[in-house]
Amino acid sequence: MSAIFLPRAMRIGAGAINELPGALAQLGLKAPAILTDPFLADSGMLGRLLKVLEDAGFPVRSYSGVTPDPTTASVDAAVSFIKGGNHDCVIGFGGGSSIDTAKAVAVLAVRGGKIHALKAPNENNEAGMPIVAIPTTAGTGSEATRFTIITDEVTDEKMLCAGLAYLPVLAIVDYELTLTKPARLTADTGIDALTHAIEAYVSTFANPFSDMMAISAMRAIWPNLRSAFVSPSNRPAREAMMVGSLQAGIAFSNASVALVHGMSRPIGAHFHVPHGLSNAMLLPVVTAWSAPAAVARYADCARAMGIATFEDDDQSAVTRLVEALRGLNTDLAIPSPKIYGIDEDRWNALLPIMAEQALASGSPNKNPRVPDSAQIQMLYRQVWS
Ligand SMILES: NC(=O)c1ccc[n+]([C@@H]2O[C@H](COP(=O)([O-])OP(=O)(O)OC[C@H]3O[C@@H](n4cnc5c(N)ncnc54)[C@H](O)[C@@H]3O)[C@@H](O)[C@H]2O)c1
Numbered sequence: 001m002s003a004i005f006l007p008r009a010m011r012i013g014a015g016a017i018n019e020l021p022g023a024l025a026q027l028g029l030k031a032p033a034i035l036t037d038p039f040l041a042d043s044g045m046l047g048r049l050l051k052v053l054e055d056a057g058f059p060v061r062s063y064s065g066v067t068p069d070p071t072t073a074s075v076d077a078a079v080s081f082i083k084g085g086n087h088d089c090v091i092g093f094g095g096g097s098s099i100d101t102a103k104a105v106a107v108l109a110v111r112g113g114k115i116h117a118l119k120a121p122n123e124n125n126e127a128g129m130p131i132v133a134i135p136t137t138a139g140t141g142s143e144a145t146r147f148t149i150i151t152d153e154v155t156d157e158k159m160l161c162a163g164l165a166y167l168p169v170l171a172i173v174d175y176e177l178t179l180t181k182p183a184r185l186t187a188d189t190g191i192d193a194l195t196h197a198i199e200a201y202v203s204t205f206a207n208p209f210s211d212m213m214a215i216s217a218m219r220a221i222w223p224n225l226r227s228a229f230v231s232p233s234n235r236p237a238r239e240a241m242m243v244g245s246l247q248a249g250i251a252f253s254n255a256s257v258a259l260v261h262g263m264s265r266p267i268g269a270h271f272h273v274p275h276g277l278s279n280a281m282l283l284p285v286v287t288a289w290s291a292p293a294a295v296a297r298y299a300d301c302a303r304a305m306g307i308a309t310f311e312d313d314d315q316s317a318v319t320r321l322v323e324a325l326r327g328l329n330t331d332l333a334i335p336s337p338k339i340y341g342i343d344e345d346r347w348n349a350l351l352p353i354m355a356e357q358a359l360a361s362g363s364p365n366k367n368p369r370v371p372d373s374a375q376i377q378m379l380y381r382q383v384w385s
């Protein structure tokens, strides 16, 4: 038996942002508040969204104080903004940081308190304010997931919060919003989406529905990630990345992420490495270590991505997969933690805490090969250089 959870409505395709008023009206939503970040506010993209809503007669307020990798303090500030108006829904407009902020705010504005009380292994299914997600990166899939990730700035822990309370009621998925992404952001967010698809497929929580979404996402992402990286205005590549990212989000939200994400969050929290980039640093090493426990599943991934064919046996397909992931990192200029500039002594000193935080998130337990703390620290050491 599988339990599947999806947004109530989605509008997908070029110009979908113009459909927002109609989509809100269909859901009976009348008074939105937009949460976004300073870049999207200054770039004119927020202005365009405000105009779409104002032209349709919606009273709307916007807040542009979202910080990358949102913290408990930045979420609390956004909650105060929401309470200063009379709103019936929260729109997260931007990358995963804006959408995740909107999710946390939607819950805290109704139930009060702090987000710490809700972190994994707690699950929160109690509805908060309705959440509308409008992604501008093709990466997190947060527009269709039942998760939000908020950093505790005191302990530097990236807290994973899960439950139906964080699942948007509406996702507006318009790839034209991603045409402005620079190459570095395209690569990092694209590898995040690819990692979601691979991890959903190999996770021990995979099911026939999540498999279908994960395979479809890998087929879309692998042949288009390099193209979007080298030619930002390649519309078919951008469209494939956006749809692939959505499908990968649906896949892992209905299965799970696994060891790469478990180990990635502590790197992001302690060293402020962007989420997709820390996934990319880990993906080849963690795949090579995990594959012996699920050779056939990783071989399916290699075939879906077009890296291997049905003529290759499973073991050779997996060997090709690991080589291809290393090659992707080279082509997308992914640095090792050392080249990124992380201090080696601090990295080594933090390994036991990072391993503990990775295990506490629950993601490593869903990996096909389940590590203990010593094995996670060994993998972090391998990834270092
Ligand atoms: N909730 C989930 O299911 C889920 C899944 C994966 C990751 N995440 C979280 O999402 C966050 C990362 O999100 P992200 O990778 O989308 O990045 P982000 O939201 O942090 O944005 C990164 C930067 O890109 C800029 N940007 C966004 N869209 C742009 C565009 N179209 N053109 C140019 N610049 C643009 C932003 O202004 C920001 O400066 C992390 O906190 C991560 O933990 C959440």
Ligand SMILES: [Fe+2]
Pocket (backbone or CB within 6 Å): 140, 192, 193, 196, 261, 275
């Ligand atoms: Fe991710």
